[in-house]
Amino acid sequence: MSTVDPNEIKREQTRVDHVIKKIKTQAAHTKELYEQAHSETRSVENNYSQNAKINTFEADDRIETNAEVQQQKGLVARAVENETILKRQVATYKQLQDSPYFGRIDIQDPGESEAEPLYIGTASFADEHENFLIYDWRAPISSIYYNGTLGKVAYQTPSGMMETELVKKRQFSIQHGQITNVFDTNETVGDEILQEVLGQQNDTYMANIVATIQKEQNDIIRDTTSDLLVVQGVAGSGKTSAILQRIAFLLYHSRQSLNVDEIVLFSPNRLYSRYISDVLPSLGERNMRQITLADFLSQRFQGLNVESNFDRYEKASHNSATQQRLIRFMESPQLMTAIETYVHNLKAEEIQFANVRFEDRIFFSAEEIHQIYAALPTTMAPADRFLKTKNTLIKRLKRRINQEADADWVHEQIDHLSNEAYNDLIGKRRLRAFESYDDEIHYLGRKLAAKHFRVIYDALYNNYFIDVYRQYGQFLKQVAIPADLTATTWEENQFTFQQAVEYHRLRLFDAAPLLLMRDLLTGSGQNRQIQYIFVDEMQDYSLAQMVYFKHAFPNAKFTLLGDSEQALFKNVESPQSLLERLKDAFAVRKANLITLNRSYRSTYPIMSLAKKLLPDGERIQAFNRTGSLPTVIVRDTFQAAIQVLKSCCQKQLQNYGTVAILTRNMAESQRIYKEIRRETGATLLSDTDLALPKGVLILPIYLAKGLEFDAVIAYNISATNYPDEQSTGILYTMASRAMHQLTLLSIGAASPLIHAAVADEHHLVKIE
Numbered sequence: 020m021s022t023v024d025p026n027e028i029k030r031e032q033t034r035v036d037h038v039i040k041k042i043k044t045q046a047a048h049t050k051e052l053y054e055q056a057h058s059e060t061r062s063v064e065n066n067y068s069q070n071a072k073i074n075t076f077e078a079d080d081r082i083e084t085n086a087e088v089q090q091q092k093g094l095v096a097r098a099v100e101n102e103t104i105l106k107r108q109v110a111t112y113k114q115l116q117d118s119p120y121f122g123r124i125d126i127q128d129p130g131e132s133e134a135e136p137l138y139i140g141t142a143s144f145a146d147e148h149e150n151f152l153i154y155d156w157r158a159p160i161s162s163i164y165y166n167g168t169l170g171k172v173a174y175q176t177p178s179g180m181m182e183t184e185l186v187k188k189r190q191f192s193i194q195h196g197q198i199t200n201v202f203d204t205n206e207t208v209g210d211e212i213l214q215e216v217l218g219q220q221n222d223t224y225m226a227n228i229v230a231t232i233q234k235e236q237n238d239i240i241r242d243t244t245s246d247l248l249v250v251q252g253v254a255g256s257g258k259t260s261a262i263l264q265r266i267a268f269l270l271y272h273s274r275q276s277l278n279v280d281e282i283v284l285f286s287p288n289r290l291y292s293r294y295i296s297d298v299l300p301s302l303g304e305r306n307m308r309q310i311t312l313a314d315f316l317s318q319r320f321q322g323l324n325v326e327s328n329f330d331r332y333e334k335a336s337h338n339s340a341t342q343q344r345l346i347r348f349m350e351s352p353q354l355m356t357a358i359e360t361y362v363h364n365l366k367a368e369e370i371q372f373a374n375v376r377f378e379d380r381i382f383f384s385a386e387e388i389h390q391i392y393a394a395l396p397t398t399m400a401p402a403d404r405f406l407k408t409k410n411t412l413i414k415r416l417k418r419r420i421n422q423e424a425d426a427d428w429v430h431e432q433i434d435h436l437s438n439e440a441y442n443d444l445i446g447k448r449r450l451r452a453f454e455s456y457d458d459e460i461h462y463l464g465r466k467l468a469a470k471h472f473r474v475i476y477d478a479l480y481n482n483y484f485i486d487v488y489r490q491y492g493q494f495l496k497q498v499a500i501p502a503d504l505t506a507t508t509w510e511e512n513q514f515t516f517q518q519a520v521e522y523h524r525l526r527l528f529d530a531a532p533l534l535l536m537r538d539l540l541t542g543s544g545q546n547r548q549i550q551y552i553f554v555d556e557m558q559d560y561s562l563a564q565m566v567y568f569k570h571a572f573p574n575a576k577f578t579l580l581g582d583s584e585q586a587l588f589k590n591v592e593s594p595q596s597l598l599e600r601l602k603d604a605f606a607v608r609k610a611n612l613i614t615l616n617r618s619y620r621s622t623y624p625i626m627s628l629a630k631k632l633l634p635d636g637e638r639i640q641a642f643n644r645t646g647s648l649p650t651v652i653v654r655d656t657f658q659a660a661i662q663v664l665k666s667c668c669q670k671q672l673q674n675y676g677t678v679a680i681l682t683r684n685m686a687e688s689q690r691i692y693k694e695i696r697r698e699t700g701a702t703l704l705s706d707t708d709l710a711l712p713k714g715v716l717i718l719p720i721y722l723a724k725g726l727e728f729d730a731v732i733a734y735n736i737s738a739t740n741y742p743d744e745q746s747t748g749i750l751y752t753m754a755s756r757a758m759h760q761l762t763l764l765s766i767g768a769a770s771p772l773i774h775a776a777v778a779d780e781h782h783l784v785k786i787e
């Protein structure tokens with residue numbers, strides 16, 4: 020790393036000025052185009068709505084109008100798209116005007132006498148002669164900036180590997196058009212600029228890291244070949260950042276074949292979804308689809324209240340050994356395999372068909388449904404037999420509707436129809452004459468009968484003629500249980516499942532096997548459109564859930580990221596064993612594992628303490644950023660602790676924008692919120708909050724997953740709250756949320772885990 024000669028900096032600033040001038044000209048021109056496009060869209064839209072209003076009473080007119088309307092619709096769509104592209108371009112130029120680029124590489128191709136400088140920024144920019152003044156960070160040549168050290172380098176292009184020589188690599192910080200920092204480096208991406216970026220205060224929402232992507236992160240971002248990419252990364256190692264830059268990268272590289280709507284990110288909670296929502300737009304891309312596991316499951320189990328990880332965590336702070344063994348089995352891929360085998364071998368008479376009832380009477384009996392199913396060839400897959408059965412039922416329903424169309428009760432209804440209701444029912448047919456009056460009445464009758472039986476149609480459509488809960492109960496009854504579970508435990512397990520369902524509740528660990536069973540039996544539930552699935556905080560998912568995702572998104576490539584040591588909902592597991600289990604469960608052709616051991620978020624003193632909390636924390640490399648020592652404060656009473664909280668918040672707010680008080684659960688958060696909100700102006704955050712304000716925030720640790728704060732106060736890290744190693748993951752996660760300052764506050768003796776961490780190294784903390 021070397022500093023750059025002042026004259027050279029001047030020359031660079033002149034270039035920055037020149038590029039910005041060009042961008043400004045281009046921006047003004049694009050803005051004009053955008054405004055034109057905007058008024059064009061308005062006029063096409065106006066035109067469209069005029070045309071849509073055209074008299075459609077004459078049959079011939081209708082056909083013509085339809086074609087015209089379709090054409091107008093196309094015009095509107097194109098105008099809107101054009102406008103959106105221009106709007107995005109205007110935004111990109113605005114950003115480039117402020118900071119046009121962050122890197123420069125000088126490359127000398129074989130046979131050339133001079134090196135050519137290339138500048139790298141968040142988007143490409145070319146002048147009027149098509150000279151690239153800035154290269155997009157995702158362009159093939161830009162990979163040299165992230166991967167290469169000076170000397171011979173190779174980079175991937177669409178037409179194969181290219182070789183060149185890297186003779187200079189320069190990093191810039193440019194703010195408001197002024198170079199504030201510049202370094203030459205031989206490293207991949209040197210530490211100086213990174214120091215500067217990481218030392219800054221958190222601005223509540225996540226920012227992109229394209230200027231300082233590190234080599235290992237770059238491997239994650241640019242991996243285009245793996246079907247399963249697993250990233251085990253320590254706290255603050257940039258996993259979430261890598262996901263977002265990877266999505267931007269994939270979109271750039273597969274513009275033609277990949278749409279952002281074909282990417283789904285499973286996020287740990289809704290706050291996180293908001294926290295990361297600015298990154299992709301700052302890179303000129305739209306956000307991917309995001310969903311939490313809880314929302315995904317509620318959508319699939321409409322009408323049932325599915326337990327969430329948070330509920331489970333709030334309910335049982337410590338699981339008994341028996342409970343842990345039960346959970347292990349219920350969340351295992353073996354259970355999912357057992358479901359597959361069970362469904363595969365299921366005999367017709369074992370399928371739990373249910374009566375379809377209508378107005379207190381049985382409309383299709385389970386027996387009738389069973390007979391249809393049983394008559395189908397046994398060689399057919401269960402889902403195919405099921406679909407055929409469903410079709411037969413729908414046909415029978417239609418036949419019945421046809422018969423009822425001429426029934427007296429229907430005729431009576433027709434007689435009492437108002438003119439308006441009559442016209443409504445005739446609907447589109449109004450314009451085509453009926454052969455006879457009887458035809459018209461029969462048509463109306465069918466419509467009325469169909470309306471009458473609509474609930475049955477819906478029940479068939481939604482597969483309510485099979486009772487999957489009873490079927491699942493049957494499955495549990497016969498499945499072979501592991502040796503470490505007793506028959507009594509297993510019976511109790513079946514009973515609690517039944518009981519929960521009676522109360523319209525579903526335990527979290529039943530959700531994945533139940534969904535798999537339902538999908539396999541009914542041939543539903545798969546989404547073949549999705550091309551990429553990302554799962555952040557993968558350690559909070561069971562393998563059974565992962566196996567279900569694999570089934571539900573059969574064409575997707577998976578990127579799973581997490582930190583086995585930030586497990587809040589189960590015991591910490593060694594990264595290697597988690598990775599092995601994942602690989603087995605996914606059984607894909609091309610799996611890639613990447614480990615990130617360098618941590619960027621927290622200062623060196625904070626990370627030094629956090630890693631001591633872990634049994635194998637030594638492998639974590641804390642980024643060398645200075646800061647004050649973490650403080651441990653012990654008080655005897657709740658009131659004394661509240662006083663500490665108030666004074667800490669006031670003090671820390673003078674230096675920092677966000678101070679987060681992290682608690683073990685929601686009840687604790689609420690309790691302290693009541694006590695300190697007046698003096699500190701604190702905000703209590705819950706899972707339904709979608710915004711992250713500045714100031715003092717109070718939240719349970721599970722909502723702080725994936726987030727970071729300038730200062731963190733870990734509230735009540737006492738021996739009572741965190742008595743043994745089951746709490747390791749929680750304390751480690753709490754400590755590693757802090758960027759600049761960490762305070763550990765205990766009421767009564769601190770957790771033995773904290774004592775053990777600093778036992779031989781008292782210099783790691785300051786005791787107050």
Ligand SMILES: Nc1ncnc2c1ncn2[C@@H]1O[C@H](COP(=O)(O)OP(=O)(O)OP(=O)(O)O)[C@@H](O)[C@H]1O
Pocket residue numbers: 213216217226228231232233236252253254255256257258259260261581582585619620724725726727755
């Ligand atoms: N290459 C980088 N350049 C600049 N900042 C970085 C880089 N990598 C990570 N960071 C910063 O470090 C912090 C942690 O990153 P991120 O949240 O992506 O890590 P993580 O591995 O998902 O963390 P955790 O598992 O603890 O939630 C963020 O503020 C991020 O911007």
